[in-house]
Amino acid sequence: MSDDERTARAALSRLFEPQDAAALALVQAAGAQDALRIACGQLAAGPELEREITEILEESGSGSSWSGLAGALQRWAPRIPDLAPERDLATMRRLGGRIIIPSDELWPRQLADLGLQEPVCLWWRGVEQELPPAAKAIALVGSRDSTSYGASVTGDLAYSLAQRGFTVVSGGAYGIDAHAHRAALAGGTGALPTIAVMAGGVDRFYPAGNEDLLRAVADHGAVLAEVPPGSAPTRYRFLQRNRLIAALASVTVVVEARWRSGALNTAHHAESLGRAVGAVPGSIHSANSAGCHRLLREGGAVCVTDATEIAELASPSGEALPPDKAGRTQVHDGLTLEDLILLDALPLRTTSSVEKLAVVGGLSVESVRAGLGRLGLLGLAESRHGGWKRSGKAT
Amino acid sequence: MSDDERTARAALSRLFEPQDAAALALVQAAGAQDALRIACGQLAAGPELEREITEILEESGSGSSWSGLAGALQRWAPRIPDLAPERDLATMRRLGGRIIIPSDELWPRQLADLGLQEPVCLWWRGVEQELPPAAKAIALVGSRDSTSYGASVTGDLAYSLAQRGFTVVSGGAYGIDAHAHRAALAGGTGALPTIAVMAGGVDRFYPAGNEDLLRAVADHGAVLAEVPPGSAPTRYRFLQRNRLIAALASVTVVVEARWRSGALNTAHHAESLGRAVGAVPGSIHSANSAGCHRLLREGGAVCVTDATEIAELASPSGEALPPDKAGRTQVHDGLTLEDLILLDALPLRTTSSVEKLAVVGGLSVESVRAGLGRLGLLGLAESRHGGWKRSGKAT
Numbered sequence: 001m002s003d004d005e006r007t008a009r010a011a012l013s014r015l016f017e018p019q020d021a022a023a024l025a026l027v028q029a030a031g032a033q034d035a036l037r038i039a040c041g042q043l044a045a046g047p048e049l050e051r052e053i054t055e056i057l058e059e060s061g062s063g064s065s066w067s068g069l070a071g072a073l074q075r076w077a078p079r080i081p082d083l084a085p086e087r088d089l090a091t092m093r094r095l096g097g098r099i100i101i102p103s104d105e106l107w108p109r110q111l112a113d114l115g116l117q118e119p120v121c122l123w124w125r126g127v128e129q130e131l132p133p134a135a136k137a138i139a140l141v142g143s144r145d146s147t148s149y150g151a152s153v154t155g156d157l158a159y160s161l162a163q164r165g166f167t168v169v170s171g172g173a174y175g176i177d178a179h180a181h182r183a184a185l186a187g188g189t190g191a192l193p194t195i196a197v198m199a200g201g202v203d204r205f206y207p208a209g210n211e212d213l214l215r216a217v218a219d220h221g222a223v224l225a226e227v228p229p230g231s232a233p234t235r236y237r238f239l240q241r242n243r244l245i246a247a248l249a250s251v252t253v254v255v256e257a258r259w260r261s262g263a264l265n266t267a268h269h270a271e272s273l274g275r276a277v278g279a280v281p282g283s284i285h286s287a288n289s290a291g292c293h294r295l296l297r298e299g300g301a302v303c304v305t306d307a308t309e310i311a312e313l314a315s316p317s318g319e320a321l322p323p324d325k326a327g328r329t330q331v332h333d334g335l336t337l338e339d340l341i342l343l344d345a346l347p348l349r350t351t352s353s354v355e356k357l358a359v360v361g362g363l364s365v366e367s368v369r370a371g372l373g374r375l376g377l378l379g380l381a382e383s384r385h386g387g388w389k390r391s392g393k394a395t
Numbered sequence: 396m397s398d399d400e401r402t403a404r405a406a407l408s409r410l411f412e413p414q415d416a417a418a419l420a421l422v423q424a425a426g427a428q429d430a431l432r433i434a435c436g437q438l439a440a441g442p443e444l445e446r447e448i449t450e451i452l453e454e455s456g457s458g459s460s461w462s463g464l465a466g467a468l469q470r471w472a473p474r475i476p477d478l479a480p481e482r483d484l485a486t487m488r489r490l491g492g493r494i495i496i497p498s499d500e501l502w503p504r505q506l507a508d509l510g511l512q513e514p515v516c517l518w519w520r521g522v523e524q525e526l527p528p529a530a531k532a533i534a535l536v537g538s539r540d541s542t543s544y545g546a547s548v549t550g551d552l553a554y555s556l557a558q559r560g561f562t563v564v565s566g567g568a569y570g571i572d573a574h575a576h577r578a579a580l581a582g583g584t585g586a587l588p589t590i591a592v593m594a595g596g597v598d599r600f601y602p603a604g605n606e607d608l609l610r611a612v613a614d615h616g617a618v619l620a621e622v623p624p625g626s627a628p629t630r631y632r633f634l635q636r637n638r639l640i641a642a643l644a645s646v647t648v649v650v651e652a653r654w655r656s657g658a659l660n661t662a663h664h665a666e667s668l669g670r671a672v673g674a675v676p677g678s679i680h681s682a683n684s685a686g687c688h689r690l691l692r693e694g695g696a697v698c699v700t701d702a703t704e705i706a707e708l709a710s711p712s713g714e715a716l717p718p719d720k721a722g723r724t725q726v727h728d729g730l731t732l733e734d735l736i737l738l739d740a741l742p743l744r745t746t747s748s749v750e751k752l753a754v755v756g757g758l759s760v761e762s763v764r765a766g767l768g769r770l771g772l773l774g775l776a777e778s779r780h781g782g783w784k785r786s787g788k789a790t
Contacts, residue, residue: 074759234739281676344629364469
């Protein structure tokens, strides 16, 4: 039965476009196997089922575009002759891959946060191993036409995140995606350093220029897609794919993006899932940072400048709190206002009398005496021949 | 009487350090003239007045450091012999300047937002003219050791803000401050393009390297300080001066700042006054942008990348709403999901049949026909010899 379920879902992933709400509601209402039979006209759907689908769609907020099962069946019909799930499963086995479905042990639990939009299955090329929970996965995304700044920042972040045991999730594209996968592979210390979520079938490594990189990702990480082998990466599928990247990770970081960019789409998916979104700032003269700045202005994106700040977003409980960047503290930190005024009044080279310091600082003679005592103890003031000056430490 | 009030405040500004809470409470309770007499020991303060001062300090949250008038009198005593308000006023007249006090027509009303910390007077070098209300004043602040990026950004912002009729407020220092004043002077079209608020007396243009610039600010804008002529710009006074910059403007923008920087102090003053704070993003590799990124992460700072976004913060009612940066819209904006899928399915060079498009797109033949009609009307699809392809506009 589990094999029948698997085969049915393999077929459904070819029959339906990703995120076809009516289709997903049908699967939820009837189960995958009956959904397939209904979609293929081998089983009739009664008014009861149709009502149930309508309810599911209304609950998930997708009811408005629903005009009944008849229209949906017409939409699905042209692809029925192409269905060959056994062939697709065999292709995956031959490539050293597999399909996973929500009832599998290996299914990433965090995808359930997508609700009705959870994919019916995932086609997976790479070694069978545990996929990371959301808390251990960070999405790094950005433009294809990355600058040298974006490349260098992505490399630093991905390497450092992989070193800390995070899995870097990205989309396998040129530019920021490629830099993210490459550096994660280099930095990975143990389990699954990186996941590429593809918009087309995982039988083909697309784009061609990333073939070697994606092969390495499959060898050491995972290459995933919700569409079956042989599917073309259409623009629509790129947009749908982005929700999977956002859902797999606890944090989505946009490293470089233009004012309009698919990476912003991924960030919006993350936001609507209640996941953290980070944006890397850059020069305001760089069009490739305009999208990041837009997220910082308009969205709930957090400004992130290093891997520690990103790790912090992944575990907001404070486990990964960054060390204070302050570096060395300043000598005058923590002084009272009066002592700060007194320190300002103390000459650097010559010395000054207590009375003179009182005039310059606007302090009583008594306060000056007491303050000089405190500053002396801190090594900030010293007396010479009855006068006072700043000591070396305070200059 | 108004002249006596003016002379008294001139004297008080030399007697008290900026933001001496006890002194400011004394002025509030007794008035400037009696406050001066009490501070100089010419008038006794009864227990009634002392109680009143205590109450004012407690209300303003400054009560904790207050140990009674006796201690304050001791603090003020050393400077009494130095008081020469008539001389200071004469100095200002000779320099073409003046003193203004809260009862003056010209007093910037927005300083009242400082509450007890409103200065007792302002020493003003420059042409007598109306000072801008907060809504027309923007503070641009940042590091002294600015980078070429900071210089160029500050120049662009200040020039553009001055062109729009805003007054650019800054601190007259090297680096970002100087770039802000200089570009505002260049961009100013009418009234008062820029104000420099100094930490020391306005009789001296400090730092020396900015002498010509500050002279130009005095000639075309205003140079202000709360401390009297001859006062040295101590570190304490720099920090106090920052509250005046923040209070004069409706928006404080930090263009470049290190992790620790006086500019962040100005930003915190602005925040605590409920004023808007903007931060300009920059390279995460630049230490001079680390303070800006810190504000974006920790503070309530808004990411700003041009003068329009800053102007928007100054009038959040929407008068200065920026035009949509989107530039040209994308041809596929606003398409339904089905039409987007169909557009993806349409070949670029060859043509495709309606039936083929239904299979590729996963759409019913009917939907494909209707969708091709819509895309055709939009100029995104065209038919050739009975088949369909994308039209030039959609590629």
